[in-house]
Amino acid sequence: MSRLRFPSGSISRPIVFNLTLLGLLIAIALFGPMIWRVDPTSISITGRFAAPSQAHPLGQDEFGRDVLSRLIHGGRISLSVAFAAAAIAAVGGSIAGLVGGYLGRFWEFATLRLADVVLAFPPILLALLVASLFGPSVVTLISVLSVLYMPDFARIAYGETLSVKRMEYVEAMQALGAGTLRILFRTLFPNIAGPLLVQFSLTVSHAIIVEAGLSFLGLGIVPPTPSWGLMIRTARSFMEVNPIGLLWPSLCLVLTIFVVNRLCDSLQEAFDPRSSTRGIPFLIGRRRSSETTAPVPLVPAEEKARLAVENLRVQFATRSGTTTAVHDVSIDIKPGEILALVGESGSGKSVTSLSINGLLPAKIARIDNGRILITTRNGEVFDTAHADHKTLRRLRGSEVATVFQEPMTSLNPVYRIGDQIVEAILANRDVGREEAGKIALSMLQKVGMSDPQRRLKQFPHELSGGMRQRALIAQALSCDPSLLIADEPTTALDVTIQAEILQLIKSLQEESCGRMSVLFVTHNLGIVAQIADRVAVMYAGRVVETGPTGQIFAHPRHPYTRRLLECIPRLGEAGGEGRRLVTIPGTVPSSLNGIPGCAFAERCDMVQASCHEAVPPLVEVTSGLHKSRCFFWQSI
Secondary structure (H helix, E strand, C coil), X not given: CCEEXXXXXXXXXXXXXXXXXXXXXXXXXXXXXXXXXXCCCCCCHHHXXXXXXXXXXXXXXXXXXXXXXXXXXXXXXXXXXXXXXXHHHXXXXXXXXXXXXXXXXXXXXXXXXXXXXXXXXXXXXXXXXXXXXHCCCHHHHHHHHHHHXXXXXXXXXXXXXXXXXXXXXXXXXHHCCCCHHHHHHHHHHHXXXXXXXXXXXXXXXXXXHHHHXXXXXXXCCCCCCCCHHHHHHHXXXXXXXCCXXXXXXXXXXXXXXXXXHXXXXXXXXXXXXCCCCCCCCCCCCCCCHXXXXXXXXXXXXXXXXXXXXXXXXXXXXXXXXXXXXXXXXXXXXXXXXXXXXXXXXXXXXXXXXXXXXXXXXXXXXXXXXXXXXXXXXXXXXXXXXXXXXXXXXXXXXXXXXXXXXXXXXXXCCCCCHHHHHHHHHHHHCCCCHHHHHHHHHHHHHHCCCCCHHHXXXXXXXXXXXXXXXXXXXXXXXXXXXXXXXXXXXXXXXXXXXXXXXXXXXXXXXXXXXXXXXXXXXXXXXXXXXXXXXXEEEEECCEEEEEEEHHHHHHCCCCHHHHHHHHCCCCCCCHHHCCCCCCCCCCCCCCCCXXXXXXXXHHHCCCCCXXXXXXXXXXXXXXCCCEEECCCCHHXX
């Protein structure tokens, strides 16, 4: 499809065509009276139902008034009422739905209950009641229509926000330190704009019809002010004498509604860059200077580790009761160190990583015990387990950055790659947009992106999986964080790209000259040896073994770690033959009702009676901080 080029991007031909038609209708309504200078209220008894003439191209009505002039003035009234009511309803309802869906709690209750109250009244009857009480006028009509249509926008925005806010690219913006307003209007709103645009088109169309209907009933526009509804009302009474009088206002209504619907359908496609029509990018504003103030430390700077998690316990509220997802986890990462957090799905490693950044779902999850201490470059130490939202925002992005598992859902589908990296930079660094663009380009070059200048202008769906993951890493590192959390960043990639991403993270960490620490979350021990300095193995919410990577691989001291190592495929072993793939029988047990003893006991080939009676402590088994949570670690 051919496109017309504009400074802000490309706009498709259907949008330009429909926008031109609507603009033409609005221009006729606004400037038509200046060109066709005929008084729409001038009465001429001798000209009643006169046929079209040079002086009156569309004829005259029952009072001898010029039909063309009344159509032009009536269009001004109808369009003003419809667009004003729809705009007020769209702004108010969308904001209410966004805030209610994203913040929840009181805001959610207020949004839904107020919408229910308004929707409880039949729309037309409520409009008739208000118009009867306050009298028919343009202001009354706009006010009542705005109130009537606002719940529709609020409910749509609320529902769409609930589905979008769970996406990883929203969590990514939170992890980058973006504020609530920025997330609401820069991240969430562009992704729910499509349904709201459709609703806006329906609202404008419906408002035009309702205005015409109320005017038809005598409760809308007051005569002799012209209105398409009034014209239909009077023309209906004289259909047998002058049938063409009913045609013109009806034709204006149908044409206007058709053009509005076509335009908004085109705009909906434009807001989705994955459709055949390229999207119109939103402009990203500069970071506010008020966000550049230095954070205030919560605890004294006495910890040497970049990250120190102490006795962390995280609980989730479920319909069946409270379950503990993380049990007294303690890990630490020194400056310039890479720690791999390993375990099966459901072991608690992702919950642990989300706790560090304060990204746990507030409605169902809570940190019941422990501290999460993050040491900044300046030596200040913050406990993110008990930090407020403002402090977490200042740490996210600038000190702690996160790379999530699936790049297609972690990147915002309606923003270009360059805009998303620039967004992260503007949210965390005191630079202008031009400087942020240069930093974004240099970061794409640093992560090995081919043709980075072109990639900046592309959308996520236009990149391969490996390129998207590189873009995510570039976004996370663009603010020069001191701690990078990589939450299974290679799971969805093929082995070739996986190896490239691992090497990229390793090389970027080495280039930081020991400044950046990395928490690498994975379920695959096979890739840990390529990247990690130390390993922490988790099972059923507990750390069961931790130590230097070499010792863990050479001398595992927990049955679960040993079984994980046995699950690594090995080809061409002794004798020139491979071996059958080994699996661990059973699944990770549920912690809903509590596990009295060792959680791995039901799947362990070394289990004894004492394993079911008490939870083994995490004890040091060799020098070099190698620890195991097993009663019989010496037998392994």
